[in-house]
Amino acid sequence: MSMDFARTITGPDGRTERLPAKLFYENLSWRDVKEMPDKDRVIICQPLGAIEQHGPHGPLDMDINTARATVPLAAHRATQRGTRVLVAPLIPYGFSLNLMDEEYTADEFPGTITFSAQAYFTVLMEVCKGFIRAGFRRIALVTGHGNNLPTMQIVGREIRHRTGALVMVTAPYLLAGTEILAELEQGFLKHAEEFETSITWVVDEESLDLQMLAERRAPVDLESGRGGKFFRRDAVTQPASAGRLFLAEKSSEMSRGGVIGDPHLASKEKGERFVTYMVDKLTEAFEFFGQVEFGKGRDAYIRSTNSWGATPAQR
């Protein structure tokens, strides 16, 4: 698969949809950008990925597949429901130091490319500034790769502070984390395992070594995922919950063959369900973000953020 988003996509329900050209930022003209109605309500979504090793059975772009499976479809759905979302070209490289061994040595599981934290921060800041110069005020940074999140959050703070524009930060698997975790037989979501392999099965089956999976020859690593007193190695609940700490771990030190989890539990059917959960939640998140009233004082802000999605009685 190329780095571009597919314009013709098969949704999780099996229906094929042709997405409109103007859903994608790069297909707009400057006049489209300049004369866009209600531009302060329009969400510009910047999808973020990673190129990093995902076991001997999986492609380097597994994290990008999470974005491919979810972002264009959720943006399209939200737009159809009245919240316009534009999809910017995906930034393929991310922050993946955890997948690399010490600087200037060969990696045990090679193929990972990373920005330094400083470079990644700068890239995200420059791209956001470009959107703001184009007149956008709502930027959604959506990543398929968890280690991008801390930098994305810092960028969100900086952009708000420096420009007043509002940045939303999330990952589709976080939004649908409860639903996905409930179905994962391995009991956690981590790396090149049941979840990620299932998603890639849906998005780009040819990039998987299906024979290795069929013959159960891929590495399986369940005990490192389980964790201990201070953490689980779970991308949904770690590290932000009570009683937990963060360790700057190296994946080569704790994984088996570059995998944390069990890729043999993956299936296309599971992947399709996970994509459905993620698209639904991301669509709703875009709708929420489009309604946030910011820069208009406390009352408007609190009302818009607290009441969205609540029943009339809860408001």
Ligand SMILES: [Zn+2]
């Ligand atoms: Zn991954």
